[in-house]
Amino acid sequence: MCLSDGAGSATHAEFGAQALVDAGCRLLVERFSDFVASQDGASLKLEIVEYLLERLGDVAERQGVQIRDLAATFLAVAAAGDKFLILHVGDGVIGYVKDGSAQVASGPDNSEFANQTSFVTSKTAAGAMRILRGDLNGVDGFIMMSDGTANSLYDSRTEELAPACLKIVARLSSAPTTRTKNPEYRKQLRRLIDTKVRFATKDDCSIGVLARKSG
Numbered sequence: 001m002c003l004s005d006g007a008g009s010a011t012h013a014e015f016g017a018q019a020l021v022d023a024g025c026r027l028l029v030e031r032f033s034d035f036v037a038s039q040d041g042a043s044l045k046l047e048i049v050e051y052l053l054e055r056l057g058d059v060a061e062r063q064g065v066q067i068r069d070l071a072a073t074f075l076a077v078a079a080a081g082d083k084f085l086i087l088h089v090g091d092g093v094i095g096y097v098k099d100g101s102a103q104v105a106s107g108p109d110n111s112e113f114a115n116q117t118s119f120v121t122s123k124t125a126a127g128a129m130r131i132l133r134g135d136l137n138g139v140d141g142f143i144m145m146s147d148g149t150a151n152s153l154y155d156s157r158t159e160e161l162a163p164a165c166l167k168i169v170a171r172l173s174s175a176p177t178t179r180t181k182n183p184e185y186r187k188q189l190r191r192l193i194d195t196k197v198r199f200a201t202k203d204d205c206s207i208g209v210l211a212r213k214s215g
Helices: 013-037 041-063 147-153 163-173 184-200
Strands: 074-080 083-089 093-098 101-106 130-135 139-145 207-211
Touching: 013 041, 013 074, 013 083, 013 130, 041 130, 074 139, 074 207, 083 101, 083 139, 093 147, 093 163, 101 130, 101 163, 139 147, 139 163, 147 163, 147 184, 163 184, 163 207, 184 207
Parallel strands: none
Antiparallel strands: 074 083, 083 130, 093 101, 093 139, 139 207
8 A cells, every 4th residue: 555645846746646656556566575574774765766766757758847846755555464564755644553552653754844854756765765564463454644634643742643543444444345336434434534634734635544354
């Protein structure tokens, strides 16, 4: 699962964000085992950023713009077997629910100012990237959000997730596995965004939830 939030100052950020999500998901599917087993974190960060920049370069060429015009953050969670992998560049928040408690895995990178952050296109992207790896023992799910959503679901003062995050993951964990056109849990998530999250910010609101089936 990947999430990307385009920079407000970048003229074609929406194309960059979409490219990062597409490329990130593809990369994690293909290389998950390698990334989890890697012992060289610095080289791994550089490899991932270089791959993402190559994909952005392709998009920039097609759009006739510079790579900096595609600036966007990048958040990702992947899980397979009993292992998970988290990648994070920029602001936004990645959390997880373990043993019934919602915890922050990676908080926002805002430097000294709330409106400044790192992007995949930043010169310092590889150094700023966070990589977290671990086992899924006791983990019920993960939740990631853009900075707009974080205004409602993350307390920057205490650096804690809102109680609603625990409920969101629990609701998805208990959702039926049968496919329906518009499942109830999706309706509930949409109501949460429409009635609570989006009114707390003027920014874009994105959220992603990856939950393990309960029971």
